[in-house]
Amino acid sequence: MTEDQSASGEPRPAAADLAAWGRLAGLASQAHSASLASLLRDSARCRALRSAAAGILFDFSRQPIDLVVLEALLELAEERRWKARREALFAGEPVNTSENAPALHTALRAPDADQPEAAAQTVPATRQRLLAFAESVRDGRRTGHTGRAFQRVVHIGIGGSQLGPELVAEALRSADCPLTFHFVANIDGHAIADALADADPETTLFIVVSKSFTTLETLTNAATARNWLLERTNQPEAVAAQFVAVTARTEAATAWGLRPENIFPLWNWVGGRFSLWSAVGAPVALGLGKAGFEALLDGAHAMDQHFRQAPPEANAPLLAALIDIWNINFLGIANHAVLPYDHRLRRLPAYLQQLKTESNGKSTRHDGSDTGVHTIPVVWGGEGTTGQHAFHQMLHQGTRAFSADFILTGLDGHQPPRPELADHHRWLLANGLGQGQAMALGWAHEDPHRAAPGNHGTNTFVLDHLDASSLGALLAFYEHRVFCQGLIWDINSFDQWGVEFGKRLAETLFEQLGRAGAALGPDAATHALVAHLRALNAPAKEEGNDLPHQ
Ligand code: F6P
Numbered sequence: 001m002t003e004d005q006s007a008s009g010e011p012r013p014a015a016a017d018l019a020a021w022g023r024l025a026g027l028a029s030q031a032h033s034a035s036l037a038s039l040l041r042d043s044a045r046c047r048a049l050r051s052a053a054a055g056i057l058f059d060f061s062r063q064p065i066d067l068v069v070l071e072a073l074l075e076l077a078e079e080r081r082w083k084a085r086r087e088a089l090f091a092g093e094p095v096n097t098s099e100n101a102p103a104l105h106t107a108l109r110a111p112d113a114d115q116p117e118a119a120a121q122t123v124p125a126t127r128q129r130l131l132a133f134a135e136s137v138r139d140g141r142r143t144g145h146t147g148r149a150f151q152r153v154v155h156i157g158i159g160g161s162q163l164g165p166e167l168v169a170e171a172l173r174s175a176d177c178p179l180t181f182h183f184v185a186n187i188d189g190h191a192i193a194d195a196l197a198d199a200d201p202e203t204t205l206f207i208v209v210s211k212s213f214t215t216l217e218t219l220t221n222a223a224t225a226r227n228w229l230l231e232r233t234n235q236p237e238a239v240a241a242q243f244v245a246v247t248a249r250t251e252a253a254t255a256w257g258l259r260p261e262n263i264f265p266l267w268n269w270v271g272g273r274f275s276l277w278s279a280v281g282a283p284v285a286l287g288l289g290k291a292g293f294e295a296l297l298d299g300a301h302a303m304d305q306h307f308r309q310a311p312p313e314a315n316a317p318l319l320a321a322l323i324d325i326w327n328i329n330f331l332g333i334a335n336h337a338v339l340p341y342d343h344r345l346r347r348l349p350a351y352l353q354q355l356k357t358e359s360n361g362k363s364t365r366h367d368g369s370d371t372g373v374h375t376i377p378v379v380w381g382g383e384g385t386t387g388q389h390a391f392h393q394m395l396h397q398g399t400r401a402f403s404a405d406f407i408l409t410g411l412d413g414h415q416p417p418r419p420e421l422a423d424h425h426r427w428l429l430a431n432g433l434g435q436g437q438a439m440a441l442g443w444a445h446e447d448p449h450r451a452a453p454g455n456h457g458t459n460t461f462v463l464d465h466l467d468a469s470s471l472g473a474l475l476a477f478y479e480h481r482v483f484c485q486g487l488i489w490d491i492n493s494f495d496q497w498g499v500e501f502g503k504r505l506a507e508t509l510f511e512q513l514g515r516a517g518a519a520l521g522p523d524a525a526t527h528a529l530v531a532h533l534r535a536l537n538a539p540a541k542e543e544g545n546d547l548p549h550q
Helices: 019-031 043-048 067-079 082-091 105-109 123-138 163-171 189-196 216-233 236-242 250-256 279-309 316-330 348-360 392-397 419-441 468-489 497-514 524-537
Strands: 050-053 056-059 152-156 180-184 204-209 243-247 263-265 335-341 378-381 403-409 458-463
Touching: 019 067, 019 316, 043 050, 043 067, 050 279, 050 316, 056 316, 056 468, 067 316, 067 468, 082 279, 082 468, 105 123, 105 279, 105 468, 123 263, 123 279, 152 189, 152 216, 152 279, 163 180, 163 279, 163 348, 163 468, 180 189, 180 279, 189 216, 204 216, 204 236, 204 279, 216 236, 216 243, 236 243, 243 250, 243 279, 250 263, 263 279, 279 316, 279 468, 316 468, 335 348, 335 419, 348 378, 348 468, 392 419, 403 419, 419 458, 458 468, 497 524
Parallel strands: 152 180, 152 204, 204 243, 243 263, 335 378, 335 403, 403 458
Antiparallel strands: 050 056, 056 458
């Protein structure tokens, strides 16, 4: 059976043709009038909408659904044969249909003895190599070209090759780690210049991460970094000692000048935004050491087990995805805010923005037909409590419907304990809880300027404490939530063809920006902007620019 067919070999129906979809559409008109204030008085309902897994409480009770809607959503998942699709994912079937490839990120965090065939020969060995490398950098056995211990790590990569490692390395940064970490993603030269500004060429380690090893930003930044090192050391040996790469195209990294022992492989069956668990997570291994990296993988694996074993009505990723479907497709909600109430998780909105929108920002089904229904909405967000003094105004009193995830951390996590900061943490939690409560219940006030309507559905996820294991579990939860959304919409969550299109356009424009008089095609707006930018960069040489230039 291929991924674009149902078990019977028949093409899968469009989402809106499913029986449960019709039932949900009927329920939605009643739900519009159901108030969260009354739903939240029902403690049995609230209990049914809470589930726990891998050190995280998942509370969906502040969502505008009752148990009848929940039952219909679970029917929808059944109709989509979600269990068989989930097992196809774990078994390495070609769930990425447009590229005829598996999506085996779960293998990257599975124990050695539990590896699917496609990964058994490569994943455990690469993981051991990565951990040995990380330990040798941390304890000073592996050094820069003059024998001095590394002090700075410059990670060069973008998108999935940057957001996950940056999020985790920042969130779990430990005061006793001798290394500092700098992440360079943007092709804007200010990014690499900042990372190198006060770097020591003898003690800086560069990690070049690119699955494809063709990404413009990464290769441009890596070349600049290599030149910087060569200019300051005048020794090719410095590059051999101080550059490592992570890529699925190891031959391209070798051709770039790296030694095979400094290249960690990736595989086509792991998508960039799902690759944190591979050697792409090198900054995590370097920052936390072997035990920390293994804890991250173990936490993610625990969530994989929950996803495979928990019954549907207590299955956190499935429930979250089904409630998303309810909000997006039946209540018409077109934006979703990620609100971590933990400063250490401030990069989470950016990470989830890529995970969710690059995976499910699609309008074409597996078989090439139109989804006919909306898919992922705008995903954005920012850390609490600072967002309360910026965009929460719009959330409380604006005209747009939204949904949101609150992410709270139960214990403050200071090691050693810092009693002087205990009130900070209690205030943080009080604000996170209070904002969700206000969004649900609103504020009745006789002055219309002060009143807030409320009735906005939100999720609350509470990590017992933030550590490598719970963060691994949280990120794996989001991966599976994205997968479950995709299977209901019948889209391929594992490709990203839309991004490729934008990359090609920049190549032509790069040429045009550098060449006076180049043909600019039919787009007058772009023509004028190119001419303007060329004039700014070389005003004396440029001819034929008809724009006024101040
Ligand atoms: O932006 C598109 C994309 O292909 C992402 O999916 C990916 O994470 C990123 O570019 C980086 O790709 P690579 O790891 O191949 O450099």
